[in-house]
Amino acid sequence: MQTTLADFLRDTPDGEEAKSIVGKCVHCGFCTATCPTYQLLGDELDGPRGRIYLMKQVLEGQPVTESTRLHLDRCLTCRNCESTCPSGVKYGRLVDIGRKVVDDRLEAQGIHRPARERFARWALRESMTRPALFGPAMRLGQRFRPLLPLALRNKVPQPVDAGVWPHNTHARKMLLLDGCVQPSMSPNINAATARVFDRLGVQLVVAREAGCCGAVRYHTGDHDGGLDNMRRNIDAWWPAVQAGAEAIVMTASGCGVMVKEYGHLLRNDARYAERARQISALTKDLSELLPDFSDTLQALTTEAREGKSGNGQRVAYHPPCTLQHGQQIRGKVEALLTGLGVDVKLCADSHLCCGSAGTYSVLQPELSYRLRDEKLANLQASGPQAIVSANIGCITHLQSGTGTPVMHWIELVDRMLG
Numbered sequence: 001m002q003t004t005l006a007d008f009l010r011d012t013p014d015g016e017e018a019k020s021i022v023g024k025c026v027h028c029g030f031c032t033a034t035c036p037t038y039q040l041l042g043d044e045l046d047g048p049r050g051r052i053y054l055m056k057q058v059l060e061g062q063p064v065t066e067s068t069r070l071h072l073d074r075c076l077t078c079r080n081c082e083s084t085c086p087s088g089v090k091y092g093r094l095v096d097i098g099r100k101v102v103d104d105r106l107e108a109q110g111i112h113r114p115a116r117e118r119f120a121r122w123a124l125r126e127s128m129t130r131p132a133l134f135g136p137a138m139r140l141g142q143r144f145r146p147l148l149p150l151a152l153r154n155k156v157p158q159p160v161d162a163g164v165w166p167h168n169t170h171a172r173k174m175l176l177l178d179g180c181v182q183p184s185m186s187p188n189i190n191a192a193t194a195r196v197f198d199r200l201g202v203q204l205v206v207a208r209e210a211g212c213c214g215a216v217r218y219h220t221g222d223h224d225g226g227l228d229n230m231r232r233n234i235d236a237w238w239p240a241v242q243a244g245a246e247a248i249v250m251t252a253s254g255c256g257v258m259v260k261e262y263g264h265l266l267r268n269d270a271r272y273a274e275r276a277r278q279i280s281a282l283t284k285d286l287s288e289l290l291p292d293f294s295d296t297l298q299a300l301t302t303e304a305r306e307g308k309s310g311n312g313q314r315v316a317y318h319p320p321c322t323l324q325h326g327q328q329i330r331g332k333v334e335a336l337l338t339g340l341g342v343d344v345k346l347c348a349d350s351h352l353c354c355g356s357a358g359t360y361s362v363l364q365p366e367l368s369y370r371l372r373d374e375k376l377a378n379l380q381a382s383g384p385q386a387i388v389s390a391n392i393g394c395i396t397h398l399q400s401g402t403g404t405p406v407m408h409w410i411e412l413v414d415r416m417l418g
């Protein structure tokens, strides 16, 4: 689609990028069929093609309304449409830019979000990205969990013991992103990862100054705050990168997809562009790294098999959108677990979002819970003993709707190693 940028966007990096993305869309509508919000709402404007059309109008300077914002707000940013699109339209980048332009233009017209919504977005940004605040709040919530209203209880997982963090030194070292909410919500995920890598002869190093990957701020319209989070992480990781860290390991696919975009998002920052590019290149999801160790893992799990849980278990795997669509990584987790003797099933419609989608489950609860319940019905159809996934948001969201244990797949591998 040909787009003529409005004056306020002409020659700006975001404007030119958005124009080039829209230019690739041939309006075929293939993406609409795989869009979860279109499937739920049946409105063209709640599907990718309709949203792209809305954003094109905004880029051209046509009037922006609250309805425009609503249709963009309802998008999960699951990027299922990117996987479907035959023309390579980078919808995720477009909607990030489009949302910011729409918010700014409405603000400029004095059309503010309702106070409750503004507060929710502010609270998410300021609490989730600050572990020193979020951690104590989560512990308090866990203590009084039974007394919390259901909506809040759903966001507060049962407390889990992280187990022992290994302190062995190995010549092979990789960085591990601790993340912002995961250490408080599910501390066992990173500890299990460190234990598994320790058994494989790799030491995982956490740079304590690193924090939120930037996704929470960036995807809720605070682009400057998100970019600042990214620069802080680059500074925190850089000494270890220079010292030869082999990779930056991501245990949450939602963080992984963001860190892999640092290079692109900071490409115009003279000071950080090159470092950001190198950081993104070094960033790997767990499922990209562990297949290289699959022989060793198989030998270790066989050795530990006697009487241990995990082997032969029936599990249903939910691949997060940030892994299968955002990072375009498919099949690796299933192959690895199958190789270790786990009976892994993908469910019907496994390409669809579970409704968690970062902050979406808080900001759009109705659609989010409908998607969760549909996803759980599909996942549980095979009668799994556990559901495994690869992102803390999906894990917590799914667990809030089922008594079947939901965990990160690395926790299963950790258990199998004994």
Ligand code: SF4
Pocket (backbone or CB within 6 Å): 034, 035, 036, 037, 038, 046, 047, 048, 051, 074, 075, 076, 077, 078, 079, 080, 081, 082, 091
């Ligand atoms: S990102 Fe997901 S919800 Fe948004 S338009 Fe694309 S498929 Fe639909």
Ligand code: SF4
Pocket (backbone or CB within 6 Å): 024, 025, 026, 027, 028, 029, 030, 031, 032, 048, 049, 052, 081, 084, 085, 086, 087, 088, 089
């Ligand atoms: S599938 Fe791609 S080209 Fe076709 S309408 Fe959707 S975004 Fe546009």
